[in-house]
Amino acid sequence: MNILMVSSETVPFSKSGGLADVVGALSSELVKLGHTVKIFMPLYGSIDTKGFRKECSYKVDMLSGRQEVTLLARKVAGVTYLGLSHELFTSRKGIYGDTSFTPYPDNLLRFSLMCKAAVAYAKKDRSDILHAHDWTAGLAVYLAKEAGLGCATVMTIHNLAYMGDFARYDALLAKFTPTRQMLSGDGMDLRFNMLKTGLSYADRITTVSPTYAKEIQGAEQGCGLDWLLRQRSDVLSGVINGIDTSEWNPAKDRFFSQHFSAKDISGKRALKAEVQRQFGLAVNPDVPLVAMISRLAEQKGFGPLLEGDYSALERIVATGRCQFLIIGTGDRRYEDKLREIASRHDNISVNIVFSQALSHLVEGGADFFLMPSKYEPCGLNQMYSLRYGTLPIAHRTGGLADTIEDVAQSDGRGDGFLFDNVYSDEIVAAVNRAVDFYQDRSAMERAIRNAMRKDFSWKRSAQQYESIYENALGGNHS
Numbered sequence: 001m002n003i004l005m006v007s008s009e010t011v012p013f014s015k016s017g018g019l020a021d022v023v024g025a026l027s028s029e030l031v032k033l034g035h036t037v038k039i040f041m042p043l044y045g046s047i048d049t050k051g052f053r054k055e056c057s058y059k060v061d062m063l064s065g066r067q068e069v070t071l072l073a074r075k076v077a078g079v080t081y082l083g084l085s086h087e088l089f090t091s092r093k094g095i096y097g098d099t100s101f102t103p104y105p106d107n108l109l110r111f112s113l114m115c116k117a118a119v120a121y122a123k124k125d126r127s128d129i130l131h132a133h134d135w136t137a138g139l140a141v142y143l144a145k146e147a148g149l150g151c152a153t154v155m156t157i158h159n160l161a162y163m164g165d166f167a168r169y170d171a172l173l174a175k176f177t178p179t180r181q182m183l184s185g186d187g188m189d190l191r192f193n194m195l196k197t198g199l200s201y202a203d204r205i206t207t208v209s210p211t212y213a214k215e216i217q218g219a220e221q222g223c224g225l226d227w228l229l230r231q232r233s234d235v236l237s238g239v240i241n242g243i244d245t246s247e248w249n250p251a252k253d254r255f256f257s258q259h260f261s262a263k264d265i266s267g268k269r270a271l272k273a274e275v276q277r278q279f280g281l282a283v284n285p286d287v288p289l290v291a292m293i294s295r296l297a298e299q300k301g302f303g304p305l306l307e308g309d310y311s312a313l314e315r316i317v318a319t320g321r322c323q324f325l326i327i328g329t330g331d332r333r334y335e336d337k338l339r340e341i342a343s344r345h346d347n348i349s350v351n352i353v354f355s356q357a358l359s360h361l362v363e364g365g366a367d368f369f370l371m372p373s374k375y376e377p378c379g380l381n382q383m384y385s386l387r388y389g390t391l392p393i394a395h396r397t398g399g400l401a402d403t404i405e406d407v408a409q410s411d412g413r414g415d416g417f418l419f420d421n422v423y424s425d426e427i428v429a430a431v432n433r434a435v436d437f438y439q440d441r442s443a444m445e446r447a448i449r450n451a452m453r454k455d456f457s458w459k460r461s462a463q464q465y466e467s468i469y470e471n472a473l474g475g476n477h478s
Helices: 018-032 107-125 135-146 168-173 194-201 210-215 226-231 266-278 302-306 312-318 332-342 356-365 381-387 398-403 424-438 441-452 458-473
Strands: 002-006 036-042 053-062 065-076 079-085 097-099 129-133 152-157 191-193 204-207 236-238 289-293 323-327 348-351 368-371 391-395 417-419
Touching: 002 018, 002 107, 018 036, 018 079, 018 129, 018 458, 036 107, 053 107, 065 107, 079 107, 107 129, 107 135, 107 168, 129 135, 129 458, 135 152, 135 194, 152 194, 152 458, 168 191, 191 194, 194 226, 204 210, 204 458, 210 236, 210 398, 266 289, 266 356, 289 356, 289 424, 302 312, 302 332, 302 424, 312 323, 312 332, 312 424, 323 356, 332 348, 356 381, 368 381, 368 424, 381 391, 381 398, 381 441, 391 398, 391 424, 391 441, 417 424, 424 441
Parallel strands: 002 036, 002 129, 036 079, 129 152, 152 204, 204 236, 289 323, 289 368, 323 348, 368 391, 391 417
Antiparallel strands: 053 065, 065 079
């Protein structure tokens, strides 16, 4: 198959989050399966164009007139990256804004240009599949249908909470006359919605875990589009993201002084002692170490973890039955609250930093990894944790529910601890359950080995996408 990915970001050239990792990793795995894969992406001012060559130039219709765009191409690991060169992208270093809090006011114009340019290229290249990722690429699906390209279209939701809705006037600037299927809201509140447009017209819709695919069909996580997703449930499926198993490999991790595997986990115990020393915690193999590496945000469960005079975290560390280690940055009020709790307890280490090296080290050395996320479309940290034999303690939602097996409900095959509601009491109870479990060393070692033997490589996910593409091409267009 000739597959064209359309995305606002992709490794190794641009990244603001997990979307970039998914697009890059999935594409290279599809190439290994024998497909031709090209990624259509904007060339932001922050991207070094060394190694790119000119592919072609052509014109795209916008209200301001026909805009000339240039495509630069570069091949990496078998994938052809097509960089869209236009001043709307090249003159700015940011992807969506100068900071994550200040989006560019003309983002609809920018990503409409990307979608129009991508569809014009797909027509020239005779793509079999146009795979659009998240709201920025939603219009490409509609445009491919309008142009009668004949290719099958797939729309992937990475996080439904971000849907790209704009004033209707903005759509006119991009030379769109919105149909009702492109609009969300009612009456005077009608808005042009880029993600809804893609979801309405795509042949197939995917999201990043089977449980999240179910959750977004309900009012609580459907973000106002649950009715549409229920309506299109026959073409909606969830595919778990993979992880880079060479980057996240406890037997070869470049940040480790000690290595380990499912066959020999002794190096993990040595690594734990190193982590305890480095972060100022008492070096004690008998005390379980619970870690969090996270953006400090409400979505990640920091409200229920930290709210109240005697918060869930305070109750966990006050018993002295475990050590707690947090790495992350984010909401200032959570940063302040964490520092305040750490000032009163010597069994908690709070580190307001982001560091790749520390993330690897802590994933490897901790015993448990806490993820009380309110929602988690897929989640990566629980997969990193499982690969490193660090048992997750997590809310039963989205990809967390799909990748973790509770030790109490899996007849010796378990590898983590799940709780059903993100309430303070349930978080405390789940951590206490893990701390109690730690005392049974044989059960603990069995769970560690269960976790480390799981397959989170991209190959399995890519094979599922291959089937989705074949199904879409089989004439089953909706």
